[in-house]
Amino acid sequence: MYMRYFSRVFSAMAGPRPVVLSGPSGAGKSTLLKKLMKEYDSVFGFSVSHTTRNPRPGEENGRDYHYVTREVMQAGIDNGDFIENAEFSGNMYGTSKAAVQDVQAKNLICILDIDMQGVRNIKRTDLNPIYISIQPPSMEVLEKRLRDRKTESEESLQRRLHAAKVEMEFSKEPGAFDVIIVNDVLEDSYGQLRNALLEEIHKVKKINTSS
Ligand SMILES: Nc1nc2c(ncn2[C@@H]2O[C@H](COP(=O)(O)OP(=O)(O)O)[C@@H](O)[C@H]2O)c(=O)[nH]1
Numbered sequence: 148m149y150m151r152y153f154s155r156v157f158s159a160m161a162g163p164r165p166v167v168l169s170g171p172s173g174a175g176k177s178t179l180l181k182k183l184m185k186e187y188d189s190v191f192g193f194s195v196s197h198t199t200r201n202p203r204p205g206e207e208n209g210r211d212y213h214y215v216t217r218e219v220m221q222a223g224i225d226n227g228d229f230i231e232n233a234e235f236s237g238n239m240y241g242t243s244k245a246a247v248q249d250v251q252a253k254n255l256i257c258i259l260d261i262d263m264q265g266v267r268n269i270k271r272t273d274l275n276p277i278y279i280s281i282q283p284p285s286m287e288v289l290e291k292r293l294r295d296r297k298t299e300s301e302e303s304l305q306r307r308l309h310a311a312k313v314e315m316e317f318s319k320e321p322g323a324f325d326v327i328i329v330n331d332v333l334e335d336s337y338g339q340l341r342n343a344l345l346e347e348i349h350k351v352k353k354i355n356t357s358s
């Protein structure tokens with residue numbers, strides 16, 4: 148009885164395991180995580196990163212990213228406000244401590260959408276997330292999806308395709324990821340993502356309905 152009580156209090160204090168989604172730009176990370184957060188809005192919370200890139204049409208400051216200047220971002224890094232940060236395709240990106248704490252304070256599963264440098268750096272912390280790689284079916288499909296998304300200049304597109312090759316190689320390193328999902332047919336990949344997280348989803352639902 149006491150054991151059950153304490154273990155419940157302890158797991159509530161420790162909070163659910165965060166989830167890292169990583170993979171090439173254009174692989175479908177945002178699409179998948181938005182679907183997940185829509186179906187399980189009381190289970191998942193998004194870690195809102197900082198970036199120096201410009202907002203795209205439809206993106207909202209504070210929801211998709213915190214859009215900042217290089218000076219502001221660097222000052223935050225120097226101040227120790229970030230868990231990790233990286234340079235990607237000519238812009239700075241980073242996960243602040245506050246971004247993760249805000250989600251964890253609500254007892255939600257924190258989802259981080261970060262590149263492979265972020266994955267490497269998070270592995271040096273005590274965050275202990277589940278690492279999920281989202282991969283495109285092929286480079287050709289990736290290029291088509293990025294072009295059809297119409298968010299990138301030709302230069303930015305080429306940079307992302309170059310980075311994608313490196314990201315795809317990284318995902319093959321043994322132990323880099325717990326789960327690898329090839330995002331071909333969206334509904335299938337979404338099903339795989341949900342299945343991979345079902346155990347954590349049930350844990351959170353149990354804790355949040357019993358407290
Ligand atoms: N290391 C790190 N990478 C991030 C962070 N936020 C976003 N990224 C990654 O930066 C890359 C570019 O993101 P973005 O400009 O939104 O382009 P998109 O992935 O093509 O939609 C992606 O690989 C993201 O996963 C962060 O806080 N830290």
Ligand SMILES: Nc1ncnc2c1ncn2[C@@H]1O[C@H](COP(=O)(O)OP(=O)(O)O)[C@@H](O)[C@H]1O
Pocket residue numbers: 170171172173174175176177178179292293295296330331332333334336
């Ligand atoms: N399974 C899929 N089939 C076809 N198009 C997809 C699929 N998944 C994502 N897309 C589309 O591909 C583009 C890139 O997806 P996005 O979620 O923005 O990728 P990421 O966040 O990894 O950069 C978007 O226009 C999205 O609508």
